[in-house]
Amino acid sequence: MSGTSLDGVDGVLVQFDDGAGAAGRVLADASVVMPAPLRDALLALQQPGNDELHRAAQAGAALADLYATVVQRLLTAATLTPAEVAAIGAHGQTVRHMPPGHPRLRPDEAPYTLQLLAPARLAEATSITVVADFRSRDIAAGGQGAPLVPAFHRAAFGRAGEALAVVNIGGIANLTAMRADGGVRGLDTGPGNVLLDGWCERHTGARYDADGAWSRTGRVLPALLAELLADPYFHRTGARSTGRDHFHLGWLDAALARHGPARPADVQATLVALTAETIARAVLGADWGGEAPRRVLVCGGGAHNGALLDALRARLPSITVETTASAGWPPQWVEAAAFAWLAREALCGRFGNVPDVTGARGPRLLGAIYPVG
Template sequence: MSGTSLDGVDGVLLECGTSPAAFKVHAAASADLPDALRQALLSLNQSGPDELHRAAVAASQLAELYAEVVAQLLQRSGLAAAQIRAIGAHGQTVRHRPPRDGEPWPYTLQINQPAQLAERTGINVVADFRSRDIAAGGQGAPLVPAFHQRLFGHAGQSVLVLNLGGMANITALPANGAVYGLDSGPGNVLLDLWCQRHTGAWFDRDGAWAASGREQPELLAHLLVEPYFLQRGIKSTGRDLFHAGWLDERLRGFAGLPPADVQATLACLTARSVALAVQGIAWGGAGPQQVWVCGGGSRNAHLMRLLAAELPQAQVQASDEAGWPAQWVEAAAFAWLALQTLEGKPGNLPSVTGARGSRVLGAIYPA
């Protein structure tokens, strides 16, 4: 998995037992995205010259990085390529234009070279998970709630699973057994962008810089006017909306604010937009009792404190406390989705994506 934070590639070697309790991670590995590849992928989020060539080259470079992570997983586990049923390779999202009122031809685009990955590894590859859900009228995202339900669902308890990557997505598991999910808005993407611009660091470690600033209520209110936050029901988003231009436009008139105060307010924006999304869920009660947080944002201590303040009725914890380290969860989800594809089983949840029905996702590239 390489997500919208554009920080690296995470991989797990997952054995799927007959129940989630029997799931076993044999190995985990990660690799940083080289700066040149990160910039190439970031540039593809917006229109530019020679896009087709640049996208093809970046996809090939990304597939090589995936192959390196696969090699690490095999070495650490002691397993051979012939013992692996498939690689679930998500690819890198560079455009996400799901169905919207009045806009024709919805699509989502994850660049990848699954054929190259199959050649390099000698392992079946399952890729292109999102396009079938889009074809069926869905948002193509989020796809992880079906896995979250299996992993974190708890009979009689209302649970929220929050993935804090570049974007933030939630899986709501009310005690009545229903499943809901959506993208609440920016997770780390604006925090990382502002931190890179003003400190040169790729991210705000532990949220220390944000914690040094002061939340600006007027700026927060101005940011929350964004129509996406006001939209209820099924929805998904990405860097197509929440990018540097979006932030710069909304900071007009706030030029005198200290950069640390802006960072503090952006952290509040992430936490508040999650809380707003949670409030829009039909919980059948007071809301979630337990919140499991995964993704890189779970390592941001300041952001975790803000989330706990926004969701005071719940216990907010990193998924590590449930036995699933935060960096493993999304990669494990796409390993499981690859298995669903191989077995001809649906991978999407229409209650989450809005698709016309359950669909088998992905395309298989044989070894």
């Protein structure tokens, strides 16, 4: 998995039981940092530019090679051969996400989502079947194509009779709301780390604000926070998803131009408040069927930002906020494991989306399969 934050590639090797829906057991994990040239190439492809097709093809191939490095590290750590692995679930790198309702889509234009990768190259490099392109079938069925992790969250964390929220804070944050009656809802809440990381790198040179330390030196600017929260995305109802093509530093710069000058550390503190506020609103506003959750489990890179977790706890004082490590899943494992799980579901011919989450017309089998050999 390489997410919106573009900080690296995370991989897990998961062993599944035969039972449908089982979350699996992690045998090994590995991560590699995203090389700066590839990261810059992928960032450039977030916006229109010259020779996009060639640049996209080259970036997809380079990403496949990086995925192959992670796969080899996993095999070495677990002392397994490629023949012992059923498949690689490879998400690819989202460079455009324009689902139904996206403000940049004209009424006569088709919605789409694009995750760059070269799955055939990955299959050749690893001698393992690859399952990729998980989102496009849900889009074709009228859905948002995201979030896709709620089905896995239900398998990994769901308990009969318990309402539970799981929040993945990657570049974009998403919520899975598991009701006590077994129903599942979910949505992208808005920016997670994407603005925090970008603003931090612009002003400090660091790719991210470790533990939120820099943000703690600033103060929240209420007028700027209100300006950011006025974005129409936060007021949409029903299924919704978003990405870096909507929430990026240009979006923030436009809000700052309207607000006026501000200390960089104060902006960082305000961005922490924005992420916490939009997550909290989604948790409190979800359809819980009458029984609110007592716990929120947090995964993704944002789970390591102490300032962000503190802000979320302050906004949800009656709910316990803790990381997924408390449920036996280190935060950095969860999203990669979700796409391993979705690959397993595809190989078994089982549906992977949750229509109540994405808004698709019905359940769909997700992923294109590239068999080895």
